[in-house]
Amino acid sequence: MTTISFARGVPAPECIPVELLADCARAVVERDGATVLSYGSPAGYEPLREWIAERHGVEPGRVLVTNGSLQGLVFLAKRFAGERVLLESPTYDRPLKILAAAGVEVVAVAMDEEGLELEGLEEALASGDKPAFLYTIPTFQNPSGRTLTSERRRRLVDLAREHDLLVLEDDPYGLVRFDGEAPPTLFELDGGEHVLYSSSFSKTIAPGLRVGYFVLPAGLERELEALAVSTYITPALLGQATVFEFLRRDSLEPNLERIRPLLAARRNAMLESLERELPDARWSRPEGGYFIWLELADGADTATLLARAGSAGVSFVPGTDFGGAPNTARLAFSFVSPDEIREGVRRLGSLVAEPVSV
Numbered sequence: 001m002t003t004i005s006f007a008r009g010v011p012a013p014e015c016i017p018v019e020l021l022a023d024c025a026r027a028v029v030e031r032d033g034a035t036v037l038s039y040g041s042p043a044g045y046e047p048l049r050e051w052i053a054e055r056h057g058v059e060p061g062r063v064l065v066t067n068g069s070l071q072g073l074v075f076l077a078k079r080f081a082g083e084r085v086l087l088e089s090p091t092y093d094r095p096l097k098i099l100a101a102a103g104v105e106v107v108a109v110a111m112d113e114e115g116l117e118l119e120g121l122e123e124a125l126a127s128g129d130k131p132a133f134l135y136t137i138p139t140f141q142n143p144s145g146r147t148l149t150s151e152r153r154r155r156l157v158d159l160a161r162e163h164d165l166l167v168l169e170d171d172p173y174g175l176v177r178f179d180g181e182a183p184p185t186l187f188e189l190d191g192g193e194h195v196l197y198s199s200s201f202s203k204t205i206a207p208g209l210r211v212g213y214f215v216l217p218a219g220l221e222r223e224l225e226a227l228a229v230s231t232y233i234t235p236a237l238l239g240q241a242t243v244f245e246f247l248r249r250d251s252l253e254p255n256l257e258r259i260r261p262l263l264a265a266r267r268n269a270m271l272e273s274l275e276r277e278l279p280d281a282r283w284s285r286p287e288g289g290y291f292i293w294l295e296l297a298d299g300a301d302t303a304t305l306l307a308r309a310g311s312a313g314v315s316f317v318p319g320t321d322f323g324g325a326p327n328t329a330r331l332a333f334s335f336v337s338p339d340e341i342r343e344g345v346r347r348l349g350s351l352v353a354e355p356v357s358v
């Protein structure tokens with residue numbers, strides 16, 4: 001039996017615009033090969049930096065384009081090594097590991113269905129050393145799929161101003177919205193003073209290009225640029241130039257319009273199947289992104305369940321990997337087909353219902 005994976009937060013192969021990217025890659029090598037095949041600016045391919053700067057209404061000197069946005073997070077973690085960072089719980093597991101490896105002290109603040117709990121944030125701000133920054137994924141959060149409400153976004157920006165708190169808004173999923181109205185980003189609400197913004201073309205074009213970016217205060221951008229030089233001299237310019245060519249041809253919006261229904265069909269298949277197969281569980285209902293957060297009955301343990309999931313032909317990531325409770329799990333609907341999702345959730349339902357022999 002082939003395992004159906006709800007563990008992989010990656011796009012389904014049909015979401016990747018392969019032919020168009022092949023054409024863009026060829027075009028940039030032919031047009032600007034001597035630049036993109038050489039060393040260049042450590043901050044990224046200049047035309048792409050300028051495009052991103054214009055999109056966010058900042059000077060290009062505030063934009064750092066990295067080999068995937070996680071690489072930028074590694075630089076930021078190095079810059080703030082030994083300091084204290086607040087983050088929402090649960091949160092994406094890779095930043096947890098990156099921050100721990102850099103010797104950053106991590107303080108978790110609880111979330112509910114409406115995103116980060118601001119009372120908890122105020123408590124964390126009132127005790128201990130001033131944090132270097134707050135790391136948050138306000139839209140279609142990884143792993144929970146939750147989105148911070150507009151009201152809380154405004155209050156969070158007010159709190160950042162009151163406490164002179166830097167906030168890192170990690171926003172790779174914001175454009176991958178299938179329905180509902182997009183709330184303003186924290187960056188837009190703040191005007192880019194207290195909010196650092198990171199995003200990526202991994203979910204909007206293709207993850208294998210490894211193109212992510214940060215919008216930072218100019219001083220911090222220069223500091224991270226220095227770390228970039230000593231790490232890789234120049235990021236991979238061919239991927240960045242290919243992304244730029246894609247954008248220059250106005251292909252981003254049509255591509256988003258193409259992938260939104262592909263992903264929405266998967267999200268719908270998962271929600272409908274959960275309704276049918278897991279009557280005693282609860283789950284998030286995201287309007288976009290890649291993930292649904294599953295909460296089984298109290299006392300359930302998804303790590304134990306995962307140990308038996310292999311033979312049942314389904315996989316997922318236990319919530320504890322993200323700092324969540326033992327009865328939670330992250331289900332990615334992005335990769336497998338709607339039919340596989342229906343079958344995978346059926347397998348998951350049987351697994352949960354199965355009595356455990358001791």
Ligand SMILES: Cc1ncc(COP(=O)(O)O)c(C=O)c1O
Binds near residue numbers: 201
């Ligand atoms: C919240 C979040 N940030 C960053 C990333 C990584 O993005 P990139 O591919 O640009 O490194 C992911 C990928 O899953 C993510 O979910």
